[in-house]
Amino acid sequence: MxxxxxxxxxxxxxxxxxxxxxxxxxxxxxxxxxxxxxxxxxxxxxxxxxxxxxxxxxxxxxxxxxxxxxxxxxxxxxxxxxxxxxxxxxxxxxxxxxxxxxxxxxxxxxxxxxxxxxxxxxxxxxxxxxxxxxxxxxxxxxxxxxxxxxxxxSYEVIAQKQSEMDAELKSAANFVTSLFPKAGEIVPGIRLDWEFIPSLGLGGDLFQVTRWSDEYLGLAILDMSGHGIGPALRAVSLALKFRADHMAQSHPTYDPGEIIASLNKENPLTDEGEYFTIWVGALHLPTRRLRYATAGHPAVVLTRNDQPLQPIGAKTWPIGFGIEEVYQSEEVSLQSGDRLYLFSDGIYEVFSPAEELWDRTGFENACQAVHTTPLKQGLQWIVQQAKDWQHQDTFFDDVALVGLEILS
Missing domain, CATH: 3.40.50.2300 (Response regulator)
Structure with missing residues (x-):
């Protein structure tokens, strides 16, 4: 030019x-x-x-x-x-x-x-x-x-704040995880293991397997609406209610239906629409008789040697949806070789790339398939099946999966 x-x-x-x-x-x-x-x-x-x-x-x-x-x-x-x-x-x-x-x-x-x-x-x-x-x-x-x-x-400031929040979420998630029971033979003749995958670094799912007395083992799994710090804090506050001293004082009969009814009255649906689902079980150790009740939570899965899979739970309203709701306890006898799977719906509400839902059927089939597999390996395999179904390792919702095996 x-x-x-x-x-x-x-x-x-x-x-x-x-x-x-x-x-x-x-x-x-x-x-x-x-x-x-x-x-x-x-x-x-x-x-x-x-x-x-x-x-x-x-x-x-x-x-x-x-x-x-x-x-x-x-x-x-x-x-x-x-x-x-x-x-x-x-x-x-x-x-x-x-x-x-x-x-x-x-x-x-x-x-x-x-x-x-x-x-x-x-x-x-x-x-x-x-x-x-x-x-x-x-x-x-x-x-x-x-x-x-x-x-x-602005992006640098946001990234820094996000990094700080991620660190706080990780710290909080570690605290929540510290409340979970230790894997292994939790009482003589009963083995426990679990998998927990929060969707956003911190989940609203929580489970407890706690010795309530010399004769009773308490089981509970709940799923808070929402994700993040708020639901996790609400879940942690509820976990304190399942301590042995609180149960002995507030619910000396260890009746799951009574426990859930009490929670329902104490936790009405909030203006923000906060609620939770829960499954509670009380296992009588001398007889291996399990009483249980549920509030809107998926039924627990029971697998047995050479027998069909059995859902343990009922269709009921979540906690907070009706203050006068009645929650009945039911009962089942456990025997050597039985396995209980407690879980949140995040494990089976996963979609394939073709938008096909894995659903409870796929999950229950996976539980049945690993009945004789060592418990920890079986839980990991079930989670991997969900990941394979959706072709990714992260989950949209929190995933809690607890396995309880009756050894004798």
């Missing part, structure tokens, strides 16, 4: 445009002709900006990588690396790609402008542009850069 902008005299109104300009910024001016750079530099400095010069695109990239710039104004035709190639290099650079670029052209040619846009230019100036146009386009480019800078700083 041989035509150059005639900048030897400023047009009327130029000083007025200067007065409206923003705070000083750094502009990289790229042109292989020294005289053209000198004239353009003089004009831009009158706008109050700091100017850095480069003779071609290659030199410009070296300057940008070391110092950066708020705006690039580049000639089109240059040796080593021309303007469009410089645009491509800048936009391909991870740290420079947001820097606005104005390409200088000889004429207002649509084909040339289209090429420049395709290769990364953000704006254009013709060689014959007026002072007012140059000022307007430069200020527009700098405004864009300031907006991008503000967004990047």
């Amino acid at each position: 041989t035509e150059r902008i005639n900048l030897m005299t400023e047009e009327p109104g130029f000083e007025k445009a200067i007065s409206g300009s923003s705070s000083p910024s750094t502009i990289l001016l790229v042109d292989d002709e020294k005289l053209a750079r000198m004239v353009t530099r003089r004009r831009l400095e009158r706008l109050g900006h700091k100017i850095i010069e480069a003779e071609d695109g290659k030199q410009a990239m070296a300057i940008l990588e070391e110092h950066g710039a708020d705006l690039i104004i580049s000639d089109w035709m240059m040796p080593e690396m021309d303007g469009p190639t410089l645009c491509e290099a800048v936009k391909a650079h991870e740290k420079l790609r947001s820097t606005p670029i104005i390409l200088m052209t000889a004429l207002d040619q649509p084909a040339q402008i289209a090429e420049g846009l395709q290769r990364g230019a953000d704006d254009f100036l013709t060689k014959s542009a007026s002072d007012q146009e140059v000022t307007a386009r430069v200020n527009a480019g700098l405004r864009t850069q300031r907006l991008i800078d503000n967004l990047e700083r």
Whole structure:
């Protein structure tokens, strides 16, 4: 390009445009002709900006990588690396790609402008542009850069806050997990193991397997509505009600229906729609008789040697939906070789890429398939089946899966 902008005299109104300009910024001016750079530099400095010069695109990239710039104004035709190639290099650079670029052209040619846009230019100036146009386009480019800078700083603040919250959630999740029972032979003749996968780093699911007395082992699993810190805190507060001392004082008969009815009266549905589902069991250790009751929670699965799978639970309203709701206890006798699976609905409410639901049928089949597999391995295999079904390792909802095996 041989035509150059005639900048030897400023047009009327130029000083007025200067007065409206923003705070000083750094502009990289790229042109292989020294005289053209000198004239353009003089004009831009009158706008109050700091100017850095480069003779071609290659030199410009070296300057940008070391110092950066708020705006690039580049000639089109240059040796080593021309303007469009410089645009491509800048936009391909991870740290420079947001820097606005104005390409200088000889004429207002649509084909040339289209090429420049395709290769990364953000704006254009013709060689014959007026002072007012140059000022307007430069200020527009700098405004864009300031907006991008503000967004990047905001993103950094948000990322930092998110990191802090993630750390807090992890700490809280570790605390919640510390409330879970230890795996192993929890009482003579009964083995326990479990898998727990919160969906957002902290879940509203909680389970307890606790020795309530010399004769009773208490079982409970609940699922709070919602996810995050609030539901987890509500679940933790409820877990305290299943301690042996509280049960002995408040529910000395250890009747699950009575326990759930009491919870229902104490926890009405809130204005925010907060509620929870729960399954409670009381296993009489000398006789292996299990009394149980449920409030809106999925029925526990019982698998037995050479017998069909048996759901242990009833269809009832969740806690808080009706203060006068009646929750009845039912009973089943357990025997050596039986397994109980307590779980939340997050384990089976998973969809395949084709939007097919795994559902309870798939889950129950998986429980039946691992009946004779070592308990821990069986639980892990069931969880893996759910992951395989949805073709991903993360879950939309919290996943709690507890296995209890009657050894003798």
